[in-house]
Amino acid sequence: MQVISGALQKNQEGIKPIAMPADFDNKTLTRFVIAIALKRDKQAFTSLFKFFAPKIKRVAATRFNNSEQVNEVLQETMAIVWRKAHLFNIDKGAVTTWVYTIMRNVSFDMLRKVQANKEDNLSDDIWPLAERNIGEGEIFADHLAKKHMLTCLEQLPQNQQMVVKGFYFLEMSQEQLARQLDLPLGTIKSRLRLALSKLKLQLGDDNDQASS
Amino acid sequence: MIRHHPKETLLKAFAGGELAASLSAAIAIHVDMCPLCQEKTAAITREQAMKSFGREALSADINSSGVDSCQQAETDYDDMIQVIVADEQIAPVPLRIPKKITLHGQEFTLPQAIANLQLGKFRHLGKLSRARLLLGEGPIHTSLLHLQPGGSVPEHTHKGYELTLLLAGEFHDEQGSYVPGDFMMLDGRHTHTPVSEQGCLCYTVVSDALHFTQGINKLLNPIAALIY
Structure with a gap:
């Protein structure tokens, strides 16, 4: 995807930049999503928001004819991006497609609320967003629900949290993480080891069969 | 082997979220069981995403919105962003119970x-x-x-x-x-x-x-x- 050219070239030619959405390629967008997932990076979120907001509004306006509902689609879509960034699968397609499917789901649930008067939020079952392999992921999902892994995770030091989130939620390799966070591979490995031993302590010993 | 598939027009409407829940669920079930339609649907979704959010869509934004309305939007956006990032919770991995x-x-x-x-x-x-x-x-x-x-x-x-x-x-x-x-x-x-x-x-x-x-x-x- 080469999206940058248009806007950038204009700037290079000396045309005054006006208030219009910055243009990013998929690599940059992916970096934003990872930064949100790993560091709750508000700056990255703001950039992502400003990039997608006009697009989401334009598509939403074709389905909802009052601006309140259009804004609701925007807010709800971007709130999910913020809360589910760690579920984004970097190997499974572009950020643009991911955000599009979130918006599609949000619109579907909202239309159902309006038309069928049902607030059953079926979209998550019809188009599951977190598509991951059954197996390890399932066991981990189980852990999450049963042992409040997230709460424990939040208690880790920030630098260890980032590594664990990247490794498990985003399914990044240790090498990818090293590059992303600009750290030596050894540091990543030792942080992960430290974090896991702490998590094990917090979660108790009865998880041994699952982690083996 | 599965021999009966939804028509392409149905798959498109499905990917775009335009069908009623009853039909959407039917196609979701079929797509889940049919690798062929799974691939088709993924391709259609990518295509729709590009059409809605991609480069073409971007130039449409620039053409259709004046500077004023953009600036107006910017301030609205800041409020919305503040509300969203105030939420510190991250969503758990959804647990699916058969x-x-x-x-x-x-x-x-x-x-x-x-x-x-x-x-x-x-x-x-x-x-x-x-x-x-x-x-x-x-x-x-x-x-x-x-x-x-x-x-x-x-x-x-x-x-x-x-x-x-x-x-x-x-x-x-x-x-x-x-x-x-x-x-x-x-x-x-x-x-x-x-x-x-x-x-x-x-x-x-x-x-x-x-x-x-x-x-x-x-x-x-x-x-x-x-x-x-």
Whole structure:
């Protein structure tokens, strides 16, 4: 995807930049999503928001004819991006497609609320967003629900949290993480080891069969 | 092997979120069982995303919005962003618990797409059983239909459409035999008489009352009411 050219070239030619959405390629967008997932990076979120907001509004306006509902689609879509960034699968397609499917789901649930008067939020079952392999992921999902892994995770030091989130939620390799966070591979490995031993302590010993 | 697939226009409408919940769920179930349609749907979704959010869409934004409205939007955006990032929680990985039902001693696991739908009680008539999935779509009725071995549905046709998605077991009609995952959309031009030798469970969406086309069955209103 080469999206940058248009806007950038204009700037290079000396045309005054006006208030219009910055243009990013998929690599940059992916970096934003990872930064949100790993560091709750508000700056990255703001950039992502400003990039997608006009697009989401334009598509939403074709389905909802009052601006309140259009804004609701925007807010709800971007709130999910913020809360589910760690579920984004970097190997499974572009950020643009991911955000599009979130918006599609949000619109579907909202239309159902309006038309069928049902607030059953079926979209998550019809188009599951977190598509991951059954197996390890399932066991981990189980852990999450049963042992409040997230709460424990939040208690880790920030630098260890980032590594664990990247490794498990985003399914990044240790090498990818090293590059992303600009750290030596050894540091990543030792942080992960430290974090896991702490998590094990917090979660108790009865998880041994699952982690083996 | 699955031989009956939704048409491309249906897949497109599905990917765009334009179909009613009943049909969306049907296509989701089929797509989940059919690698071919899975790939097609993924490609369609990517294409729609590019069309809506990609480069073309971007230039449309620049052309259609003046500087003023952009600046206006910027300040609105800042408020919205503040509200969103104030939420410190991250969403847990969704846990999917399979939903099982038992019918005449046989256990079935329902597809994820319909696992959380409200399911009415099964009503029985001969070898036919039907339970409603309560989607609240007015005249469009969505049901689970079960045929015990040797069961059949009398020859009928429709004013609207009848979607049958085979979930488990087998059945056949005048057109041939069907395997789980097969997706059959019939309308008023078709008549058929499904028969199941070994029994089957289907997901059905019917948009209007059925019309039985032969003899005594014309008078069999209970069956029409059951299947619609």
